[in-house]
Amino acid sequence: MSRPSTRVMAKVLLVLVVSLVATTAAFAAKSGTKAVPTLVVDKSFEIKTADPQRAFEPTASIVNRAVFDTLFTYKGSDVAHPVPLLVQSWKASSDAKTFTFQLRKDVRFADGTPLTSADVVFSLRRLVRLKGNPSFLLDGVTVSAAGKYRVLMRSANANSALPAILANTSLSIVNSKLVKKNGGTDAADADKTDKAEQWFNSPKSLGAGSGPYVLKQYSTSSQIVLAPNPKYWGQSKPAFSSVVVRNMIAPTQLINVQRGKYEVAIDLSAQQAQTIQGSKSLSVLTTPSTWVFFLFANNDPKVSGFASNKNFQRGVRYALDYKAIAGVAGPGAIQAPGIIPSMFLGALPQSSAVKQDLAKAKAAFAASGLADQKITLEFPSSLTINGVLFDSLAQKVQANLQAAGLNVELAGAPVGTWLQRYRDGKMPFGLSLWGPDYPDPSDYLAFLPGELVGLRAGWPAGSEKTVEALGATARVTTNDAARERLYQTIQKRLNAYGPFFPLLQPTQVFVATKDLATAKFNSVYSIDVTQTKPKG
CATH class of the missing domain: 3.10.105.10 (Dipeptide-binding Protein; Domain 3)
Known part of the structure; x- marks a missing residue:
């Protein structure tokens, strides 16, 4: 297949821009709020599914961090200290085998359903019983409810890393009632009987998560579009009228980020980063990778x-x-x-x-x-x-x-x-x-x-x-x-x-346009769009 011409690509990009402008205007008209920018994240895709308990790829982490909440998360670029998100308080036994988590009582899913311990138990049991790529994260861990807002986790072996593990987006907490209605299960044979994946991969899954954004458009090959969750429970409301995660190779990312607004490029090489180090419109970060x-x-x-x-x-x-x-x-x-x-x-x-x-x-x-x-x-x-x-x-x-x-x-x-x-x-x-x-x-x-x-x-x-x-x-x-x-x-x-x-x-490059106030690289999520905001 021949490579499309520059003129054809320009037309395609124009259509995308028009589409995004229309999406922004429609959101503003419906919500009665002032239109705010669209955040664009360019990433070379390695994503197979939007089902959080099946997903274990970097691109999926960007999307699922925005749509779902986890028990713990990270602040900015600091991945050395997990901080509570859905958890109000917690304690661990002296042998690091038993953990007790008290949940927040004010969390709501995007359809308004309150989040309880039943959702946590369902989500984490489903993760294990789907027997997918991320299931190993809870090897030897059993999860149970000890009240409407209290969860117990018991590990067969000492597991002092559990808070850090619970910040992974594969351990996102989903709306158990809604997921069950759409084919999901945490039964012992979930790897054979769970049918919810295609539903997660579509905008029909609105209400599955409690994050600040919801899934609006999904493709594993071109782009993923997120829209604000109007019922988001947190104090920091969605900062963008839409978030677009685009599948772009590094050379294209280099071109796009130099021309774009409210844009991030994640896959540039150290050599490519050197070509834009002096840019007045870009913040170019070169930091050590976790490899x-x-x-x-x-x-x-x-x-x-x-x-x-x-x-x-x-x-x-x-x-x-x-x-x-x-x-x-x-x-x-x-x-x-x-x-x-x-x-x-x-x-x-x-x-x-x-x-x-x-x-x-x-x-x-x-x-x-x-x-x-x-x-x-x-x-x-x-x-x-x-x-x-x-x-x-x-x-x-x-x-x-x-x-x-x-x-x-x-x-x-x-x-x-x-x-x-x-x-x-x-x-x-x-x-x-x-x-x-x-x-x-x-x-x-x-x-x-x-x-x-x-x-x-x-x-x-x-x-x-x-x-x-x-x-x-x-x-x-x-x-x-x-x-x-x-x-x-x-x-x-x-x-x-x-x-x-x-x-x-080795080097991890992270480039963001300077009209973004809080765009930071995070080695777990690549970028946490829930903490990213425009200037002004």
């Missing part, structure tokens, strides 16, 4: 004699030129001082990052006895994350290690092939990355001995008892200050004794 790239050396001598060699691991740690490695990702990227991203609770400061020391590296490699043995570094070839090509990163690591005296050969493989070897724990020396399932440091306990990533690196339980004991304490600790100290100590221990070598956090 963390890291090297690992398999600790299992049965998998690799060289990788499990502690002198080899020590040599790798000090041979790397971390500043140059971060430079591969462009402006805004930083060295990862630990495995927990810089914006999360418990992240290490940059002052704690490992520094290159070639003298230490060469001494460690000499002590390893590896001499000129060929070392193979495996990585997923032709894979780019946040503008970082794994091939380029692998080449930079290779150059650093060779400068310290190692004989390193690169072995790129298709993503599927590489991923299978990595997950099987059969890869001696590899380049990988980790993106959070939820913005809480407990998600990174996966790197400890005997845990998911630890086992992939040949690090079974009992390998490093000090860090394992710290991890066990962290799991049941709910006080933020105590948690921060614990997770920082864990990372320092990992940096000293673990088989992991954190490298960098």
Whole structure:
């Protein structure tokens, strides 16, 4: 299929603008209020459904954050501290297995129906029983009502991350009565019997959510349009007469945001961002992403004699030129001082990052006895994350290690092939990355001995008892200050004794027109349109 001409695209855009103006005017006439601007969010779509309990993609988070409410949320760009939204107050047991939530009593869905504990129980049970992509978020958690506005959650394992998990839009609270009328169910066989998805994907689902906006138009390939919820219960009313989320590739986003008003672009590269840094009409933010790239050396001598060699691991740690490695990702990227991203609770400061020391590296490699043995570094070839090509990163690591005296050969493989070897724990020396399932440091306990990533690196339980004991304490600790100290100590221990070598956090670009007063990037929602307002 040929690419449409510029003239054709201009006509299409003109039709869209006319349509949006008509929508704005119609809303103003119906509500009797003064017309306010349309917010436009350009995003490369990765969305499959508007059904919140089935959705687990970034574009869906933008939409569902506007239409539905969750028990907790975040303020601005701060994802280290979840704050109550539908919750009035809450408490956790000392073992972090039982949580009690008192709900607000003033919440109404968009059709006027009061929100109660029955809606919370239905929504979260439905999430689990649909057995979709986000169902794992409540693995081992049972939900029950203890009154009209009180909810109990019990976790089979210590779960200090629960408030952060409950801020995910997949855990949105829906109008249980209305959803049931339209084919929804939280029954044990919901994965086979629930029929509400198509209804959620249409404007007919008005009343399903309690957020400040409702779904007006929905497409997984072109655009999604939201309109104000006239019955919104919160104090901060919808700021825009409509919100349009458009499916646009990055080059088109770059053009649009320079021409637009009340507009946001989310997918630009660091290099594209540099071309508009001096713009008088745009706010250009380049910040570290939540992705963390890291090297690992398999600790299992049965998998690799060289990788499990502690002198080899020590040599790798000090041979790397971390500043140059971060430079591969462009402006805004930083060295990862630990495995927990810089914006999360418990992240290490940059002052704690490992520094290159070639003298230490060469001494460690000499002590390893590896001499000129060929070392193979495996990585997923032709894979780019946040503008970082794994091939380029692998080449930079290779150059650093060779400068310290190692004989390193690169072995790129298709993503599927590489991923299978990595997950099987059969890869001696590899380049990988980790993106959070939820913005809480407990998600990174996966790197400890005997845990998911630890086992992939040949690090079974009992390998490093000090860090394992710290991890066990962290799991049941709910006080933020105590948690921060614990997770920082864990990372320092990992940096000293673990088989992991954190490298960098790549760049996240967020561009907004300056006529927006409060447009901020949020790593959970990309942008929280409920907190975005025009100037004036």
